Amino acid sequence: MPKRKITVERFLWETWLPAIKTSIRTSTYLSYESHLRNHICPYIGARRLDRIDGSVLNELYATLLERGRQDGTCLSAATVRRVHVVLHRAFRDAMRWSLIARNPTAAADPPKLRASRQAQFSDLERPCELKRFLDFVRNDKLYQLWLLLATTGMRRGEALGLRWCDVDLHRGEAVVRQTVVSHHYVIAMSEPKTCGGAGSWRSMPTTVAALAIYKEGNSPERDDELVFLLPDEDSLNPIDISKRFIRLTEKAGLRRIRLHDLRHTHATLALQAGIHPKIVSERLGHSTIAFTLDVYSHAIPHLQKEAATEIATLVLGSFEGPT
Numbered sequence: 466m467p468k469r470k471i472t473v474e475r476f477l478w479e480t481w482l483p484a485i486k487t488s489i490r491t492s493t494y495l496s497y498e499s500h501l502r503n504h505i506c507p508y509i510g511a512r513r514l515d516r517i518d519g520s521v522l523n524e525l526y527a528t529l530l531e532r533g534r535q536d537g538t539c540l541s542a543a544t545v546r547r548v549h550v551v552l553h554r555a556f557r558d559a560m561r562w563s564l565i566a567r568n569p570t571a572a573a574d575p576p577k578l579r580a581s582r583q584a585q586f587s588d589l590e591r592p593c594e595l596k597r598f599l600d601f602v603r604n605d606k607l608y609q610l611w612l613l614l615a616t617t618g619m620r621r622g623e624a625l626g627l628r629w630c631d632v633d634l635h636r637g638e639a640v641v642r643q644t645v646v647s648h649h650y651v652i653a654m655s656e657p658k659t660c661g662g663a664g665s666w667r668s669m670p671t672t673v674a675a676l677a678i679y680k681e682g683n684s685p686e687r688d689d690e691l692v693f694l695l696p697d698e699d700s701l702n703p704i705d706i707s708k709r710f711i712r713l714t715e716k717a718g719l720r721r722i723r724l725h726d727l728r729h730t731h732a733t734l735a736l737q738a739g740i741h742p743k744i745v746s747e748r749l750g751h752s753t754i755a756f757t758l759d760v761y762s763h764a765i766p767h768l769q770k771e772a773a774t775e776i777a778t779l780v781l782g783s784f785e786g787p788t
Contacts, residue, residue, distance in 0.1 A: 474510030491655035495648040519572025542576040549575035601717040618731035630688035
């Protein structure tokens with residue numbers, strides 16, 4: 466087929482994905498595959514690559530927002546924007562390979578996102594509820610996993626990908642060198658999401674002690690065994706772990722929250738406790754401190770007040786007003 470007549474579907478599946486597969490993380494590749502299969506090719510896959518323009522993409526985004534899920538319900542604006550990001554990269558590469566003259570995503574208008582979502586557990590009662598949850602699951606066979614997530618801010622896949630050789634119980638540290646991802650319930654190992662590759666966490670003494678007891682009770686045969694396993698399983702499916710967490714929170718009488726909210730909780734409580742945002746950003750594995758401050762700005766309003774007070778003191782000294 467001449468290049469000028471190549472379809473979007475053929476370009477994406479036969480040219481683009483195979484070309485970039487070795488340069489991206491496994492989880493990113495699986496995400497791209499999902500978007501192509503579910504959100505892009507069913508709608509514009511049969512169109513010619515060089516006939517895609519901003520109006521075609523805007524129509525795609527509107528359709529996805531209205532009925533983009535497989536059950537006919539709407540997709541979130543955040544998901545549609547991720548579709549836009551995938552298309553932007555794909556069309557950019559098509560330009561580099563001289564298949565199209567311009568990137569049509571530059572003329573498209575993906576949906577805007579609402580203001581930054583506040584992390585849950587952000588009020589003063591949340592620490593009490595978190596402790597209540599941890600007390601409730603103390604006898605759960607994955608208690609050490611819940612405790613680790615709550616006290617380190619690790620992502621779900623990072624904790625599930627931990628091996629005993631990645632954990633130093635004497636130093637109280639864990640190094641994330643791989644992460645577990647799930648695509649249509651098929652489990653795979655991927656590279657860490659942290660910007661610099663592997664991320665490291667220092668855990669609380671309570672968490673370290675719990676992991677030491679957990680290791681002694683499970684007696685791993687090899688250092689490269691995953692830390693968190695259930696009998697007769699090679700690894701835990703992240704989707705099942707999230708569902709298990711939700712069931713436990715409901716049994717504990719807490720409002721419905723996601724497993725990922727343990728990460729938000731950790732960050733929020735750390736910032737409210739006065740830990741420097743750069744340290745929190747490094748623990749969370751964020752690419753920049755600016756991202757951390759944007760997402761969790763609601764958790765640190767006291768910094769604005771303290772900054773204003775300190776600056777006023779420097780400039781005015783002990784100014785008490787007019788006499």
